[in-house]
Amino acid sequence: MNVMQKVLVNNVIPGSIISRDVYSKDGIILVSRGVAFREHFVKHFNEAGVKEIFVEENGQMTKDTMNHIRKSLHINDIVHEKTISQAQTQIKKTMIKISAAGSVNIARIGKLVEEIIDQLLEKQEFVFALSQLRSVDDYTYRHSVNVGVLSLVIGIDMSLDRDALRNLGIGAILHDIGKAVVPEDILKKPSSLTKEEFAEIKKHTDYGYEILKRTDVAEEAAQIALNHHEKYDGTGYQKGLKGTNIPLFSRIVAIADAYDAMSNDRVYQKKLSPDKVFKEITHLGDKHFDCEIMEKFARHLSIYPTGTGVILNTNHRGIVLRQNKLYPESPVVRVFRDERKDIRNLYVDIDLSITKHLYIANTF
Numbered sequence: 001m002n003v004m005q006k007v008l009v010n011n012v013i014p015g016s017i018i019s020r021d022v023y024s025k026d027g028i029i030l031v032s033r034g035v036a037f038r039e040h041f042v043k044h045f046n047e048a049g050v051k052e053i054f055v056e057e058n059g060q061m062t063k064d065t066m067n068h069i070r071k072s073l074h075i076n077d078i079v080h081e082k083t084i085s086q087a088q089t090q091i092k093k094t095m096i097k098i099s100a101a102g103s104v105n106i107a108r109i110g111k112l113v114e115e116i117i118d119q120l121l122e123k124q125e126f127v128f129a130l131s132q133l134r135s136v137d138d139y140t141y142r143h144s145v146n147v148g149v150l151s152l153v154i155g156i157d158m159s160l161d162r163d164a165l166r167n168l169g170i171g172a173i174l175h176d177i178g179k180a181v182v183p184e185d186i187l188k189k190p191s192s193l194t195k196e197e198f199a200e201i202k203k204h205t206d207y208g209y210e211i212l213k214r215t216d217v218a219e220e221a222a223q224i225a226l227n228h229h230e231k232y233d234g235t236g237y238q239k240g241l242k243g244t245n246i247p248l249f250s251r252i253v254a255i256a257d258a259y260d261a262m263s264n265d266r267v268y269q270k271k272l273s274p275d276k277v278f279k280e281i282t283h284l285g286d287k288h289f290d291c292e293i294m295e296k297f298a299r300h301l302s303i304y305p306t307g308t309g310v311i312l313n314t315n316h317r318g319i320v321l322r323q324n325k326l327y328p329e330s331p332v333v334r335v336f337r338d339e340r341k342d343i344r345n346l347y348v349d350i351d352l353s354i355t356k357h358l359y360i361a362n363t364f
């Protein structure tokens with residue numbers, strides 16, 4: 001006898017065999033048992049008021065299964081994709097046009113920063129996932145926007161007023177504007193840099209400050225370009241400022257900059273998985289960054305974002321379904337039956353915050 005299971009229509013994997021006739025609320029037969037579930041049934045069944053159906057258990061976890069479940073997960077954007085891509089385009093235009101003697105037309109960037117602030121303030125709380133901010137194409141420009149968004153997340157957590165948020169957002173988005181006047185062949189050089197080349201790259205902080213000084217932005221925004229490579233322990237550049245001698249906004253942007261850089265492929269280094277970024281960046285907390293700000297930032301980080309593939313200590317594979325706010329390392333995971341078939345159903349949803357013997361050992 002086939003084992004069957006009741007599954008939410010939205011979660012049925014296409015190809016699953018329907019094991020009981022499906023009726024509408026009015027008692028009209030929609031599909032007979034034995035039929036393979038097809039993607040368009042979801043809409044059809046939802047319209048007929050059918051929320052759950054019975055399907056035969058088949059127990060296979062394929063890539064398609066994974067992708068299907070990922071697609072069905074509801075992931076909220078913390079900032080609309082449209083706004084992000086508009087900001088990205090704007091930065092790109094600005095950086096291409098700028099020359100060493102130039103200034104930036106701030107009106108459009110200012111308006112986009114206002115939009116980002118509005119969208120973030122609309123959220124009651126936000127835990128963000130890397131996947132939501134991940135670079136899709138042009139790393140430099142996307143990175144600039146990501147750093148703006150992440151800095152504003154911290155600024156809002158610190159209850160900065162609206163003017164301060166605006167200045168922080170503008171300075172954060174333009175933090176690397178000085179790179180526009182560093183020769184591209186040095187910036188994109190795939191092999192290691194000579195001393196002179198590295199010295200030239202380091203100058204982007206000075207160049208950026210000079211450009212923003214000629215632009216209609218607040219001094220504290222311009223200072224971000226100048227000081228965002230300073231480190232809390234005094235080992236950064238240009239001046240080697242230490243601790244709270246580094247202006248607050250630059251301490252915020254330094255964290256956002258490092259976080260986004262680690263989360264993306266760069267010229268020299270492959271991106272790290274979210275859990276590794278979390279470990280790495282919090283580990284650097286007392287050396288490179290202001291610990292108090294880091295704590296605030298870490299509260300908004302999703303270690304295992306929804307949709308992440310995880311491997312438990314028992315070697316079972318699964319996908320993160322949702323977060324546990326108080327236990328970010330222990331999300332709710334949909335675990336699939338493996339080859340040993342020791343999980344009876346096709347999958348089982350496990351809340352890792354209440355199952356002490358299970359934990360995430362790795363990601364995939």
Ligand SMILES: [Fe+2]
Pocket residue numbers: 175176204228229
């Ligand atoms: Fe930089």
